[in-house]
Amino acid sequence: MALIKSISGIRGTIGGKPGEGLSPIDVVIFAAAYGTWLKKKGHPSNSIVLGRDARISGEMVSSLVANTLIGLGWNVLNIGLSTTPTVELAVPWTKAAGGIIITASHNPAQWNALKLLNDRGEFISDQDGKDLLTIADNQDFDFADVMKLGRLTQDDSFLQQHVDHVLGLSWVNKSVIEKTNFRVLVDAVNSTGGIVVPMLLKALGVQHVDVIFGEPTGHFGHNPEPLPENLTEMISKIKGGNYDLGIVVDPDVDRLCFISEDGTPFGEEYTLVAVADYVLSVKAGNTVSNLSSTRALADVTRKAGGEYFAAAVGEVNVVTQMKAVNAIIGGEGNGGVIFPESHYGRDSLVGIGLFLTHLANKGIKASELRASYPAYVISKNKIELSADLNVDLILATVAEKYKNEKVNTIDGVKIDFPDRWVHLRKSNTEPIIRIYAEASSEAEADTLAQQIMDVITEIAKG
Numbered sequence: 001m002a003l004i005k006s007i008s009g010i011r012g013t014i015g016g017k018p019g020e021g022l023s024p025i026d027v028v029i030f031a032a033a034y035g036t037w038l039k040k041k042g043h044p045s046n047s048i049v050l051g052r053d054a055r056i057s058g059e060m061v062s063s064l065v066a067n068t069l070i071g072l073g074w075n076v077l078n079i080g081l082s083t084t085p086t087v088e089l090a091v092p093w094t095k096a097a098g099g100i101i102i103t104a105s106h107n108p109a110q111w112n113a114l115k116l117l118n119d120r121g122e123f124i125s126d127q128d129g130k131d132l133l134t135i136a137d138n139q140d141f142d143f144a145d146v147m148k149l150g151r152l153t154q155d156d157s158f159l160q161q162h163v164d165h166v167l168g169l170s171w172v173n174k175s176v177i178e179k180t181n182f183r184v185l186v187d188a189v190n191s192t193g194g195i196v197v198p199m200l201l202k203a204l205g206v207q208h209v210d211v212i213f214g215e216p217t218g219h220f221g222h223n224p225e226p227l228p229e230n231l232t233e234m235i236s237k238i239k240g241g242n243y244d245l246g247i248v249v250d251p252d253v254d255r256l257c258f259i260s261e262d263g264t265p266f267g268e269e270y271t272l273v274a275v276a277d278y279v280l281s282v283k284a285g286n287t288v289s290n291l292s293s294t295r296a297l298a299d300v301t302r303k304a305g306g307e308y309f310a311a312a313v314g315e316v317n318v319v320t321q322m323k324a325v326n327a328i329i330g331g332e333g334n335g336g337v338i339f340p341e342s343h344y345g346r347d348s349l350v351g352i353g354l355f356l357t358h359l360a361n362k363g364i365k366a367s368e369l370r371a372s373y374p375a376y377v378i379s380k381n382k383i384e385l386s387a388d389l390n391v392d393l394i395l396a397t398v399a400e401k402y403k404n405e406k407v408n409t410i411d412g413v414k415i416d417f418p419d420r421w422v423h424l425r426k427s428n429t430e431p432i433i434r435i436y437a438e439a440s441s442e443a444e445a446d447t448l449a450q451q452i453m454d455v456i457t458e459i460a461k462g
Helices: 024-041 058-071 084-093 126-138 158-168 174-180 193-203 232-240 269-282 296-303 315-325 348-362 366-371 391-401 442-461
Strands: 003-006 009-013 047-052 075-081 098-102 111-117 152-154 183-187 208-212 245-249 256-260 286-290 308-311 327-332 336-338 377-384 406-408 413-417 420-426 432-439
Touching (some): 003 126, 009 024, 024 058, 024 098, 024 111, 024 126, 047 058, 047 084, 058 075, 075 084, 084 098, 084 111, 084 158, 084 348, 158 193, 174 348, 193 208, 193 348, 208 232, 232 245, 232 256, 245 348, 256 348, 269 286, 269 296, 269 348, 269 366, 286 296, 286 315, 315 327, 348 366, 377 442, 391 413, 391 432, 391 442, 420 442, 432 442
Parallel strands (some): 047 098, 183 208, 183 245, 286 327
Antiparallel strands (some): 003 009, 009 111, 245 256, 327 336, 377 432, 406 413, 413 420, 420 432
């Protein structure tokens, strides 16, 4: 069993003893902490939006959260089976005080989590998360008396509202998409993407849409992280069929990746690159991604006359940097597209609308679009250290060794070489350093990663 409490929410495996797994008691404690923290903010609204993905435990966890908030005196707007970006949009649309998404994102079926939003529909800040954890640890709750209990309202219309919102974006061109007559295969990994992605595609004028793993049962047909090794059935069907594009989302529909018409993965790192390429072709501006994302975004940004900025890993950090530099587009290399013209959250539906418009405008195949971008490969590794070692000191020593290169230390250590980069991040729970390296080929990226691991090993010995 596992239970992880952090500033961004609570996440764990369902079952087990309280404090060891995500038990009903842990759900209630954390929901009560969130509701109590939100009351302290003094927002004029007395409403909280609640939505969930389709995982097996979702209805149970959602009911626990809703009734805990009602017990604190909150009115709960339950939008039911939904997506993370749909809840993010629903919060400001309804002028609610906050929102909770019941989802463990790309984690397997035994996991679930509470993702917490502020009144802007954005993930709560680092300091807010710390304040909330203190309330949870102290169980500093004051529940309402019987005459001041909140009430529950159900509204299942928000997925349609989300689709309408995407079609309403001036950057999304239904006419050109419809004329292209795309044939699309969708892998929705048995969650809410199976409801809303086909709904969006039909609304965009895509007449031929096939879906695999579309029924939102929560019994995921494969590992739900949208990586090529988990998408073998989709890749096989595209190779053997007559499709222009494969579209894959994770269970809460905030990560997006594509499969080209020949069955080759477009690469989730290149989801944001392609969408940014389109947005920058319409309007010049700045872009942001996290330090572990591909350099290709910086390349296309500079080519379009904009400036690229890096942020620490984590959506809230990317959003903070985007606001600081007034970025026109941003996100993460895991297929997360953040388009401020819509909202400050990773949104696969917005990403689909922008990508299809771009592909239709280009009038080329998806594989040809992918080939038009700089070719990079990221190698992901980790090195385990003994528990008595000072990981921070090791990272500082690595930074000093490479001080003549471009070094960024806002989140671990990233070293930018002229034609490649390596990013070192320590784990907060284990004596591990994660090592991400990018170069023009897999062999070069692996070699760079091994070079840095050898340096770390020598430093540890010393």
